[in-house]
């Protein structure tokens with residue numbers, strides 16, 4: 031069909047003219063009977079005025095490319111370093127303005143001859159769908175007999191005509207392009223309708239359809255270069271590149287001899303323009319059928335052309351500054367690598383760094399052509415140089431590790447059985463089965479006990495792999511020689527890549543420790559003896575966290591910790607203030623990067639992706655709050671990109687304790703001064719502790735006893751270092767310490783001293799909460815359990831200082847009013863003690879030797895350390911095998927927001943040291 035003058039676009043115009051064209055075309059080429067459908071065949075038939083019959087065309091439709099006769103200039107293409115190859119990725123040519131920028135760049139760059147490979151138009155804000163994706167979807171829709179493919183086709187036509195108009199303006203260049211486009215549209219529509227009628231597609235159909243994006247884009251780019259005055263020609267790569275599919279069908283090998291011949295023939299026909307704009311992605315197979323280099327194949331096209339031309343260099347223009355140490359969409363802290371060796375680039379792209387097609391480096395290596403990956407939107411960035419020779423370090427000391435990547439959605443096939451041990455050929459049989467089933471094996475691991483072999487395959491291949499293995503090993507399974515053939519789905523392969531790892535020790539240890547510290551389970555590992563990569567199979571749901579965690583381990587000199595604070599009250603608020611003050615120092619001295627990702631009150635919580643602003647957290651609690659949900663709160667922390675997270679429970683409430691186990695299971699460490707968990711139900715406590723020991727989770731609770739005083743740490747160190755703790759005795763309540771240190775020194779009665787303590791805010795609002803001794807009983811329970819005693823809170827007898835008749839009366843005021851009635855009894859007790867040269871103290875006792883704990887009012891001689899106390903100090907005496915004659919004593923202020931928050935802080939530093947921060 032002819033397009034002259036006026037150009038119509040859109041679905042409507044497609045309906046009519048394309049249809050006419052389709053009918054004409056069908057008659058002319060007998061598309062679905064005998065004959066080939068290609069631009070080349072169509073144009074040559076037109077030129078020659080007849081329809082070519084292809085003797086190979088015996089079964090389905092074939093989309094082949096036939097060469098026009100060799101016309102003139104029978105010369106060969108001069109190869110060599112005066113050629114440079116440029117490849118423009120999808121985003122670089124996603125709109126008219128971008129194609130124009132690319133063309134201007136090419137035309138304005140002086141010097142060398144250029145072979146330019148372009149991709150189909152990619153995603154752009156004005157038209158987000160990638161052309162290749164659209165083409166692939168169209169085939170799927172047609173095969174499903176979904177007529178919507180017609181709409182997609184119309185949209186494609188409109189997109190390209192609009193782009194051409196903007197790019198080329200009115201004139202012959204536009205007319206020529208649109209005319210070719212409409213011809214293609216006609217053919218595509220015919221092809222898709224055939225697929226739709228048949229209700230199925232074939233690979234050959236699909237390969238023919240999906241390469242059109244590159245054809246149109248390369249034509250547009252060449253036309254623009256010519257319009258800008260350059261000597262530029264369009265090259266349909268199907269006329270030059272010959273490739274054959276690899277055995278798994280996932281990629282292609284290049285037939286260099288044929289491709290080189292074709293290049294010479296092309297040059298003979300077209301001469302040697304200064305700029306050749308070639309299509310990426312497409313080629314033909316040895317049978318002459320259209321094929322592709324598979325998704326992302328244009329990178330591969332570029333280096334194949336590089337090696338055909340033996341070019342001086344290859345520049346791959348894309349939308350990022352180069353190859354990053356990890357996919358920058360998944361790891362925001364990834365850094366752009368200045369240099370990679372061919373091997374490193376290959377490993378990274380093989381393991382899923384989709385900035386490069388996995389085979390990209392192979393053709394370039396043939397002639398040692400350097401590949402430069404550059405950002406077309408940031409020309410000042412030097413990019414990543416990929417070349418031979420020794421790998422250049424990453425810029426920071428990363429132990430020779432360069433990058434990290436994942437292959438997502440794989441299944442781990444696990445074959446187990448004693449029958450495999452020492453039986454030669456089992457592994458060979460297994461992998462022959464995989465080859466025969468067309469299943470690509472991504473990674474293999476076999477324990478040297480030979481008891482099990484496991485390997486990773488694409489998730490979609492798992493069923494085929496299992497069926498094939500079960501069939502091949504049916505006898506062995508029946509006889510029990512093979513006990514298990516299973517597929518573990520939803521896995522991912524994480525790769526750590528770097529040539530420099532080969533000579534370093536500890537890289538594997540660091541990698542696996544980082545994963546363990548982020549509570550990520552490793553299902554299988556492999557390291558080739560080349561030591562270019564270490565791979566681990568992990569659960570898919572943990573892929574991003576794993577990437578971030580290993581990346582930060584090698585690349586960040588800061589240890590990041592995410593904090594979720596529950597209970598921003600007096601202690602929690604004070605802790606946040608302390609944290610704000612210390613943040614900078616922690617960064618500098620301890621290389622700790624602490625970020626508060628969430629604060630939860632009893633009703634409202636605030637969550638942040640990278641950190642709540644500690645200067646205005648109260649305001650954020652109001653402006654950005656949502657209803658508190660501790661499940662959601664912990665999910666937010668565990669899913670954050672920060673590999674280490676900790677929840678700090680600064681409440682006095684029972685509620686958070688119920689979630690601790692869930693926090694742990696999500697890989698979150700816990701710090702708390704809240705006594706409810708450790709003095710709560712023994713079963714719950716033991717379950718938590720058992721879980722903590724079997725994981726790498728830390729649970730610190732220094733603040734539960736003696737506020738910031740090093741009580742728990744001291745006890746843990748004594749026990750951990752093999753000392754035998756016989757007895758712990760102490761004044762654990764700041765309030766009661768104050769009351770007993772004061773009472774009897776100035777002639778006031780017991781109730782007067784209590785009233786004063788209440789007035790000064792040293793007691794709970796209802797002083798009975800202190801006087802009942804329950805708080806001390808909780809501390810005794812906590813210490814007793816730490817010493818290995820199975821005690822419940824109820825097992826600890828408590829001497830309550832609340833007189834029996836006052837225990838059940840209503841208000842605190844009434845209690846205070848009636849307390850003086852009991853002064854006689856209390857003062858008599860005190861007098862008794864004083865007359866014996868002693869004093870009264872309210873103490874908690876853990877009698878480890880006898881397996882008992884108690885809370886008592888005891889008498890101590892005036893020279894006893896407990897008698898020397900002042901203010902609200904706590905004192906704790908540890909009598910142990912090593913500290914037998916003189917107990918080990920910890921003494922100091924044991925109550926108040928500042929010191930309790932300080933205890934929480936010291937737990938945080940302890941945690942940081944455990945997870946690898948500087949100490």
Ligand code: ADP
Pocket residue numbers: 118119120121122149152326347348349350352353354355356357358359382383384385386433
């Ligand atoms: P193009 O269209 O230019 O071929 P691609 O989308 O195929 O572009 O590849 C570039 C994209 O690859 C980047 O935008 C980035 O999101 C992604 N990518 C994944 N891994 C890496 C990595 N390690 N380094 C750089 N980019 C990566």
Ligand code: ASP
Pocket residue numbers: 149150162163243310311324325326327328329
């Ligand atoms: N446009 C093709 C694709 O999307 C080729 C390429 O990406 O290089 O797969």
Ligand code: MG
Pocket residue numbers: 119326329384385386387
């Ligand atoms: Mg790409």
